[in-house]
Amino acid sequence: MADQATTGNGQGRAPIVRERAELLASTLPPMLIEADRVASTVAQGVHGRRRVGQGETFWQFRRYRPGDPASRIDWRRSAKSHRTYVRETEWEAAQSVWLWRDNSASMRYRSHKSLDTKADRATVLLLASASLLMQGGEHVALLGIDRFARSGRATLAEMAVTLSRDDEAAASLPQAERMPRHAELVLISDFLAPFEETEALVKQFAANGVTGHLLQVLDPAEEELPFSGRTLFEGMEKEGALTVGKAEALRGDYQARLDALRDSLADLTRRTGWSLNFHRTDHSAQQALLPLYAAFSRGNLW
Numbered sequence: 205m206a207d208q209a210t211t212g213n214g215q216g217r218a219p220i221v222r223e224r225a226e227l228l229a230s231t232l233p234p235m236l237i238e239a240d241r242v243a244s245t246v247a248q249g250v251h252g253r254r255r256v257g258q259g260e261t262f263w264q265f266r267r268y269r270p271g272d273p274a275s276r277i278d279w280r281r282s283a284k285s286h287r288t289y290v291r292e293t294e295w296e297a298a299q300s301v302w303l304w305r306d307n308s309a310s311m312r313y314r315s316h317k318s319l320d321t322k323a324d325r326a327t328v329l330l331l332a333s334a335s336l337l338m339q340g341g342e343h344v345a346l347l348g349i350d351r352f353a354r355s356g357r358a359t360l361a362e363m364a365v366t367l368s369r370d371d372e373a374a375a376s377l378p379q380a381e382r383m384p385r386h387a388e389l390v391l392i393s394d395f396l397a398p399f400e401e402t403e404a405l406v407k408q409f410a411a412n413g414v415t416g417h418l419l420q421v422l423d424p425a426e427e428e429l430p431f432s433g434r435t436l437f438e439g440m441e442k443e444g445a446l447t448v449g450k451a452e453a454l455r456g457d458y459q460a461r462l463d464a465l466r467d468s469l470a471d472l473t474r475r476t477g478w479s480l481n482f483h484r485t486d487h488s489a490q491q492a493l494l495p496l497y498a499a500f501s502r503g504n505l506w
Contacts, residue, residue, distance in 0.1 A: 221324070222364035225331030265289045299342045300353035300384055305330045305367070306393030307374040309440045314485065315425035322421050325485045326392040327367050329419065329492055333390060335360055336493070347389065348378050376441075377401055380408040389416030390496075394426070399468050410476040417479045417496065418469060424486045427462065429455045 265281055268288035276290040311323035320328075334344045338360065343353035346363060376397040383389065389409060395402055395418065409416065425431075435451035448454060466482065473480040483492035 219364075221327055221368060222331060222361065225328050225335060225360075225364070264292050266292055299388060300345065301334075301337050301342055301388045301390065302345050302347045302350075302353065302383060303330050303334060303390045304347035304378045304392070306376060306391075307367075307371055308376040309374075310376065310394060310396060311421075313423055313426075313440060315423050319423065319485050322394055322423060322485060325483075325489065326421050328489055329421070329483075330367065330390070330392055331360060331364055332489070332493060333496060334363060336496075347383075348381065353384075353387075377405055380405050382412065383409070383414050387414055389414050390419065391416065392419045392421060394422055395420045395465070395469060396426075399465060402469070403472050406472055406476055406478060410478070415477055417481070418473060419492060419496075420466070420469065420480070420482045421492075422482070422484055424484050427459075427484060429458045 265278060266289065268277060268282075268290050272290050278289050278291045281289045281291075305323070305326040307323055307326075311326065312321050314321045337344050338355045341355075343355045344359065344363075345351075345353040346366060349366060376393065378391070406416075406418070429451070431451035433451060434447065434449055436445060436447050438445045469480055472478075479495070481492065481495040483489075
């Protein structure tokens with residue numbers, strides 16, 4: 205694309221990216237309070253999945269019912285009234301959520317210096333998602349890097365350092381490695397690789413019992429193709445260069461192809477039970493996390 209901008213690399217970016225991700229995560233819950241469909245989950249954490257079950261965390265008292273084991277009766281609470289109460293504990297089973305963001309060459313694009321590159325925005329969104337998930341008691345991991353899902357503040361710091369390392373040879377899609385059954389997966393990319401490759405990848409994960417979410421991140425110029433007149437387009441992944449006399453003449457066909465790609469992605473996620481959302485780098489990063497949070501509350505994703 206035109207007006208390519210470059211970014212720095214190395215561990216020096218890690219504190220900045222991590223700070224932005226944590227700030228984004230900390231500001232998201234108040235936004236959800238204003239969103240009716242997810243407000244009820246905010247007080248309970250990310251997922252709103254609290255329920256009775258095996259665990260050590262006290263949840264609530266309830267009236268004794270015939271058949272309840274005597275060991276569950278709370279005699280101290282019962283002594284304060286004329287009724288018998290039992291203690292209920294919260295169901296505790298941390299979900300493993302695996303996260304991946306595209307760091308290939310095409311993700312280094314930005315059409316204006318005031319914008320994030322797609323890679324930087326994807327990294328912030330991934331870390332913010334990880335932070336929110338861990339606040340909800342879940343375990344997270346980087347697909348293709350981590351062997352096990354973990355939790356804790358140190359995990360987020362390690363992720364930030366790992367993701368700050370640029371890889372010029374990074375692939376546009378991850379490998380379809382085996383994951384724990386019923387694990388969840390978040391893939392953040394521009395998904396401009398051939399659709400057949402994305403389709404094969406998602407189908408393979410879905411066949412192994414993995415469910416997940418696709419988040420497409422694009423620069424506004426990649427949606428609108430705002431160029432006009434004689435324009436030189438240079439491929440960022442060794443596609444070569446193309447000079448066009450009237451770039452505006454391509455706009456209609458270009459946007460039709462982009463719409464067709466998005467329709468194909470939407471159909472793919474419907475068929476596999478995954479979810480899909482779109483994000484532009486000139487929009488607030490919070491807007492990209494809202495659909496994920498909505499998925500938390502509906503139980504469609506986490």
